[in-house]
Amino acid sequence: MNNKIKNRIQNMYLRDCIMAWADVLLIWLAVGFVLISILSILEDPVIRWVMIISSALLVFFNTASVGAMTKHYAEDKEFIYGLDIKHLDENRAAKR
Structure with missing residues (x-):
């Protein structure tokens, strides 16, 4: 495989990784924002803990899946x- 194709592969890979980890960051921020907003409304401590644990599991498994991907x-x-x-x-050649 020549260097030009290797560079294109590496650039595509890096772009995909950046976007995947940016999405993970956005999910962490969104879940954190929603959790903080909801916790101020909830009075039952059991439901509060269920929300905290389920939110933590959500971001943990999402982060783990992006890491594996x-x-x-x-x-x-x-x-x-490739x-x-x-x-x-x-496709580019066919359009010409």
Whole structure:
């Protein structure tokens, strides 16, 4: 595989990782905002703890899934992005 394609693969991979982790950050912020807003309304301590624990589980599993996804992408990025690049180049050539 030549350096130009390797650079394109690496750029696509980095862009996907940045977007995935930015989404994780946004989910953490959104869940945190909603949790803080809801906790001020709730009076029952049991429900408050259920909300805290379920919110923590939500962000934990979401973060873990993005971590696993980016790890998998890193392991197979030549195959995953190589196929994308091949199709993108074929589509560009067909449009000309």
